[in-house]
Amino acid sequence: MKIIDHKLQPGWHKPSPNHGGPLDGPTLLVMHYTVSGAGAKGVADYFASPAANASAHIVVGRDGDIRQVVPFNVKAWHAGKSVWRGRSNCNDYSIGIEIDNWGRLMRTADGQVRSATGKIVDPGQAVELTHRNESKPALWEVYGETQMKALVEVTRLILAAYPTITEIVGHDDIAPLRKSDPGPAFPMGRFTSLVGGRGDASVLTRKVIASRLNARGGPGLEFDKLGVFVSGSVVEVVYDSPGPWAQVRGVIEGGGEVVAWVSDQFLA
Numbered sequence: 001m002k003i004i005d006h007k008l009q010p011g012w013h014k015p016s017p018n019h020g021g022p023l024d025g026p027t028l029l030v031m032h033y034t035v036s037g038a039g040a041k042g043v044a045d046y047f048a049s050p051a052a053n054a055s056a057h058i059v060v061g062r063d064g065d066i067r068q069v070v071p072f073n074v075k076a077w078h079a080g081k082s083v084w085r086g087r088s089n090c091n092d093y094s095i096g097i098e099i100d101n102w103g104r105l106m107r108t109a110d111g112q113v114r115s116a117t118g119k120i121v122d123p124g125q126a127v128e129l130t131h132r133n134e135s136k137p138a139l140w141e142v143y144g145e146t147q148m149k150a151l152v153e154v155t156r157l158i159l160a161a162y163p164t165i166t167e168i169v170g171h172d173d174i175a176p177l178r179k180s181d182p183g184p185a186f187p188m189g190r191f192t193s194l195v196g197g198r199g200d201a202s203v204l205t206r207k208v209i210a211s212r213l214n215a216r217g218g219p220g221l222e223f224d225k226l227g228v229f230v231s232g233s234v235v236e237v238v239y240d241s242p243g244p245w246a247q248v249r250g251v252i253e254g255g256g257e258v259v260a261w262v263s264d265q266f267l268a
């Protein structure tokens with residue numbers, strides 16, 4: 001993947017009519033979720049219709065597919081009414097990335113986990129977290145590794161091509177009263193460290209510093225213990241949630257590789 005004449009190749013989809021004037025020297029990267037299950041192409045097609053009255057520069061699908069509908073040197077319509085560091089209208093100085101994700105989920109009376117649009121979502125894709133702008137926990141769709149890898153790769157390209165960008169924020173940072181995306185399930189800390197080159201997009205490892213660290217089936221003490229990682233074990237971080245739990249892959253005491261959740265304060 002390359003950026004040629006402000007367009008991803010491959011990745012350029014078709015032009016959206018929903019855009020502003022020239023975007024010179026963007027300083028901000030804004031992350032969003034789509035509230036959709038349409039895939040990158042489906043969302044890009046939507047942004048390519050005048051009826052959408054909205055757009056973003058690129059859309060990243062759950063399967064890693066990436067589609068672009070506004071060139072990076074043109075303003076996209078992704079931020080709406082927004083302010084960052086006292087400067088309003090973030091569309092005027094930012095590149096917008098939409099990540100295909102349902103965002104907030106709910107458990108309905110029939111026991112199913114559903115999206116805001118009523119679509120049934122695999123409960124294994126849901127994580128309970130409290131949004132930093134809210135007081136109560138809610139269910140949110142997890143961002144999968146395939147999508148995160150593609151997102152990291154394309155973000156590194158964008159940052160290399162547009163070195164004027166100095167900050168990465170969420171829509172919920174620049175419009176906190178209106179917007180919840182990309183939400184608490186988005187691993188912003190890990191993402192910014194990966195795209196900053198301080199890590200490897202494929203494998204992020206941590207060392208166990210507790211003498212015995214319980215490996216559990218889910219992110220909480222109520223989940224079954226699958227085994228124990230002993231002190232000094234090296235585990236691969238599968239998903240570093242913004243909460244106190246991380247999903248890791250590693251070898252437990254007695255042998256055997258597991259994917260399990262651990263309390264991340266015991267990882268160095």
Ligand SMILES: [Zn+2]
Nearest residue numbers: 032033171181
């Ligand atoms: Zn948004």
